Amino acid sequence: MSPDELVYLGVLAGSIPIGLLFRHLSPPGKQGAALLLGLVITIATCWIHSLHSLVTILGTWIIIKCSWRHAPALSLGWTFLYLLFFRLATWFGLPSPTPFANAIQLLLTLKLVSLANEVQSFHLEKKKDVSSFSKSQVIGRLSHEPSLYDVISYSYCYVGLMTGPFFRYQTYADWLQQPSPQSLPCMEPCLQRLRLVPVYAALFLAVNAVFPLAYVLTDDFLEHNFFYRFFYMIAVFFVFRMRFYSAWCGAEAGCMTAGLGCYPEGALSKPGGGPTVQYSPEPGAAVVYDFKTVQNIDCYNTDFCxxxxxGMRYWNMTVQWWLHHYIYPNAPFKAYALRAGWTMLISAYWHGLHVGYYLSFLTIPLCIAAETAMEASVRSRLGPGGQSVFDWIHWFLKMRAYDYMCMGFVLLKAGDTIHYWSTIYFIIHVIAVACLVIGRVAKGKRREKKEGSEGEKQRDEREVKKEDVVREKAE
Incomplete structure (x- = not known):
């Protein structure tokens, strides 16, 4: 493991036991301690680069105070433009930010855009309350506009500071105001979430040692046959998954010990978003709690959907919620595949400027279009047994598509990504295009057949009517 990875591991491991202490603090004490700890982590890992996050926070707060009505669009533009400046800092003679500063900046961008949307919603619902003389029933509505101290405290809260998960300001405010945090579940869900982390970590270390990523770029790699080169991306994506399974499960455990994102099951919470319904348990009734709000990975469904x-729904789930609510609805397209493409483009930009991100993310819409075409034209014609076989083949190709796209995500450079894809003859792109063409052709033939059968039916009806007319005349 690299020194940076050891620091991440230390932050994750330390946040789990520290979270237990926050259950004993009052709301002001909890807010201040979480802020102080977050600032210590930020300054210790980022040093002078901590100013990037502070400037981003202050800029967003000024936008919200000056124009809450346009804050969502303005904050999105501000934070994303600052991301560009942050990544091109060396062009302006500034030192290159540390990987830790980059991680904090990424999560901060999500938080501040979400905050601007929450503040806008608060003001709009407040106006409705005044005009209708009734209290709004919007789920997860803010009770007041956050102060500058609230915004800074939320932004630098130590929970998920560098590793996620993303959570809304309302989730943070609910955490501060928990009436009896010590009575909420803690150790059982935490241990349940951590039970497979040693397995994920061991697999990550073992497989990474046998299949190092750097070997793909050597001349020796090209001497192997096609099947070995094809299998290599499967091993690389496996290492990639095990790494993030370990990290995100550990990050969720840190939220659980602190009690962040703990809501009754009846609230039907969504990862990232929090409760979706108003839930008031019956007096004296036992309440079951969950941590769905801070769930960032569904390991089983990631592998077997x-x-x-x-597959996108179960990976980095809180960020997927953010993209679905703040980017996807505002896409300048109506077609699902194009909207997905726009969302993936924004996601790629959020991750970084490396071309490999864009090559990977923009392959997803092609795969979605291909699977949609095949489902509509082929799967829909099959019986239960045929559909089961179709789904198994579909699952296999889905996993290979993610293996393929992962190579762009880890190799980063356009030349390295295209070089590897060329060694396996761009096979996933070829299969996706072939499936798309086959699906469209089959759908067209099906439509022609359907139209033909309808035409024959209409002709038969006309013949029957003619025979009836002739019969009536004869009678």
Missing amino acids: VKVRH
């Missing part, structure tokens, strides 16, 4: 589009 069938479709490419579903």
